[in-house]
Amino acid sequence: MKAKDGAGFNVDEFLAKYDRESDYRRYNGFFRLVIAVIAISFSLFHIYTGIFGTLDAILQRAVHLSFAMALVFLLYPARKSWSREHLHLIDGILAVVAALAPLYIVFFYQELVTRAGMATPLDIAVGTLGVLLVLEAARRVVGWPIVTIAVIFVIYAYAGPYIPGVFAHRGVNLTQLVEHLYFTTEGIFGIPLGVSSTFIFLFILFASYLEKTGLGQFFIDLANAVAGWARGGPAKVSVISSGFMGTISGSSVANVAGTGSLTIPMMKKLGYKPEFAGAVEAAASTGGQLMPPIMGAAAFLMAEFVGMPYIEIVKAAVIPALLYFTGIMLGVHFEARKSGMEGIPRDQLPRIGMVLKERGHLAIPLIAIIYLLVKGFSPMKAALWAIALTIITAMIRKSTRISVRDIIKGLEDGARSALGVIIACATAGIIIGVVTKTGLGLKLGSALIDLANGNLLLTLFFTMITSILLGMGVPTTANYVITSTIAAPAVIGLGVPILAAHMFAFYFGIIADVTPPVALAAFAGSGIARSNPMKTGINAAKLAIAAFIVPYIFVMSPVLLMIDAHLSQVLLVVITAVVGMVGIAAAVSGYFITYGRFYDRIMFFIGGLLMISPGLYTDLVGLIIMVFAYMLQRIRLSKK
Template sequence: MQENNINMDEFLAKYDRESDYRRLRGTSGIAVAVLATAFSLFQLYTALFGVLDAQLQRAVHLSFGLALVYLLYPTRKSWSRSRLHWFDLLLAVLAVIAPLYIVINYKELVLRAGMNNSTDIVVGALGIIFVIEAARRVVGWPIITVAMLFITYAFAGPYLPGAFAHQGVSVESLVGHLFYTTEGIFGIPLGVSSTFIFLFILFGAYLEKTGLGKFFIDLANSIAGWASGGPAKVAVLSSGLMGTVSGSSVGNVAGTGSLTIPMMKKLGYRPEFAGAVEAAASTGGQLMPPIMGAAAFLMAEFVGTPYINIVKAAAVPALLYFTGIWIGVHLEAKRTGLKGIPREELPRVKTILAERGHLALPLIGIIYLLVSGRSPMQAALWAIALAILASILRKSTRISFADILKGLEEGARSALGVIIACATAGIIIGVVTKTGLGLSLGSTLIDLAGGLLLPTLFFTMITSIILGMGVPTTANYVITSTIAAPILVKMGVPVLAAHMFVFYFGIIADVTPPVALAAFAGAGIAGADPMRTGIQASKLAIAAFLIPYIFILSPSLLLIDTTLPKVLLMMTTSLIGMTAVAGAVSGYLMTNTKWVDRILLFVGGLMMIDPNLITDLVGVSLLAVAVTIQWLRARKLAVQA
């Protein structure tokens, strides 16, 4: 068992930079564990008894985060992963000085109201540098490159031509803005991270301790394992369920894929397809309510709406997304003649629910708390307690006191990537607000699109996907919601729909070649070619490329100013359209398709997706022709057989 754990650690470290951390032993390991536990206890204490003033809360939060990053992530890849290097210990001590400077001198800084002295500027500049270096260690070079480009833009303003020119800023002014206001590093992203995002990550750590992931996989097996291509459908269902508690595409692939991918290969699926199914489904986990990853909580703050409204808006699109993958899996199973697992080899639903059904109580509880009007922080806090209490109900699922302490440690460590991504994204936001870059980029993008909505959506989609290939979902959403979403709003798109649009495409980058981390992780487990797996995953996730356009053209899909009949009608036409597009992409519907069938299915499917009577009629007509051709061909083949 230990050997498997070590292999999984190595696997995650290869595909997920956040997982490439030290596993310290001895005194240093104990010291870091104590620090991480203290971090979680601080977050729990402020959640229970009230958070500190905004900048104080965020400064303490960042202090813990920076210290742990420099202790757990080595300066050089070649350095030991089991021992702490003296240089990293020194950097960990120095890194916390800058945010603690704010804590210690908070009253004086407030009284000076932005009149920073030379000491403030030096400390602030060092703080910015330490945040950027922490981002290199735990997040990677792409986000640093983006941040440095924005900082360069701040200084280069007077020398730039056209709409991008600005007066420029001094070093003192920029450092003061980025480090001593709540519009830079200590802005909204870090504010959300320092309150309820951390608690939801801690909640996820305890759910993993209870064995909820294994429960989801067994439940999915019992429900769908017997169907055509059963293990692939199990992967879709279990990954969707796991997505309610996991905000990491790669982590989800590793967690469920280590079981589902071998099952799919054993049944007869090609390695590339097996890895792609898990990647597409796991990526969709960040779209699945009630817990959708850190970016969804940021969306609630940026849009200015309760988090439960984000959950409601995401419900129907998430259902369509996973249905689209399910359809693709089903068509592939039919095309290749793959059967399911015999029912007698599968666990029974009643048995699973009787033995471990209580593990789902925390999820039910958190939905109830959110719906009843509790804040996300309160809901997460009570859900953590409920997760621990639910595990106690049966001896087989009971977690020990040692597991509770370990959960505190692992929750803090799991939050580091989000903390640093939020802090680094704050640098980017700070430059945008200081220079007015958002307006310049907005007007340029609208001019490039000719003032038309669909081209603007297309350019926004490309921007989000490119950013998502190297920048974590959280930072990606922060950047695109700051720059691109306001453009869509200016063109008449509802605020929530605009933000959900960039959110979707930032996530789908995880399965979009050439840099498709979730697909590459799936390929690693399946022993498949990474690029082919990525292409296949993009085909399976085709729904994710279509759904955002649907809810932009008709925001009622997000339950905005709509009625139940209208939503049901839109879901029906969207499902028909996605089934047709999936048939065109997979090359199979009722039988193998030819190029004429594919064109009719693809164009007809796209027509059905646009919520308009004329396009629906054209789409139905094209699909009727395609289905008739398919039916006649299938009947002919049946007669010949």
């Protein structure tokens, strides 16, 4: 079934064009039933192990990968020219082989444990086939960039003795490499797939059920009621609703499609230029992955890598996320003032009381999941309770009630939505496996520090460039895994707290979605707005300016992440940082109370930057500079 909005916008076709994961086969008849059975079984396996306990690590991950591989080869054709409605024989055969390859570990688990380090020719043959099939699955569902990176790492493992300089190593033969990548928990079945096979899958399933209940429409209606009447209302609605939607959607592009099909036409109708309308939606949708309590899948990996409870990651992300969305909201506000735009008449907007009365109960699971995480529940148990609560609370009102059919369909949709993350995690495991086997992580970290000559800001800059470049073709999850393995240790080595270093890599991996020249979310927004993609990308990057600045600030001053911070410090940081974002937004938009001249903009930018950086002296200096810039505009305005 093809989803369309009221204007005939085809969401499925749009996503298939801009989001590789959405370009899958849609079967009818027998194969539709086959896909449903496999996907539902996949979800039930995770619910069962979530309730009664997971299997041994490598067994849990092997079953998880087996389900995912079967679905990928059945749903995603090898070639673009192949049918999206009928199964090709080659894909059918590969689906069976790809499902059996990980199950080899399950069937022969005891024998493999007994002969650890002494792989048989059959082990190596199955392992080699398994690695190749993971790469092919990644090519289909994620794309060539991550496959290319993984292959380069594999070549590096072989070519070690022939590489001059600091990156040389003893070399790894086929048997050693396959055994390490496929039959240990250091490669494909490593930490990324481990996190994916436990709580990431359940959180994606949770998001699937939230979508079934109509929570997305509740967010849009609530945002309209709160901000639709304000100056530039539709753009502010886009920012608020996309921030909310990001908590249940792991994809920037899917978020653009979900809310942008409604908000972008509204913005254009009000008078915003198409490039700006598409950029607002792209920047806001991308920021959804930064917004607690349910951030992008990479945030769950971060909790595992830094060895902290997920709730600590959520707490650390709150202030930076608020600054990000504050920056976008201010950019929208100043653009609206500059263009003399008004909001939507209140009589055309939903009333907040009615919205909360009709659908407010749908937010209960989101509140509950925060409570459960604070109370010390594991993310997996919290997600299970949240899934149950989502179904129960939806039953409160007839208008939000979901049927048994919807509950079953939710199991299927959740499994399908998880495929991209699962395959990205498995492929990232190949990269991590090579890094650990060859010692490349230490070599790269040392090289990065040497290149920056031990300078922290330069090291951060190189890490930012690496994250953004990877993010142009690699999903956030895999991007974070690579940069946290290679670049984050270098930053930590310069005395930065581990959480700040990992959050830095996480932020820039996400912001790649709105960074030209390959700004995927911005290009998706331009597709709806019918605007110039590059201009839309540039506007989106300007609106997302906070995401380029704040990570440097929280590395230099970890109080922004609430690390070793008291309540009074946090409140002061929030207030001064928000004031600082006003200055930066005024500088970027070129407008505060009137059009800014170049020296106004420079003063607003420097003052705003100093205000965001925690510290009494910097706050006072920044405030004085901003007040001076304001007075200059006030004087010019009074002379008109």
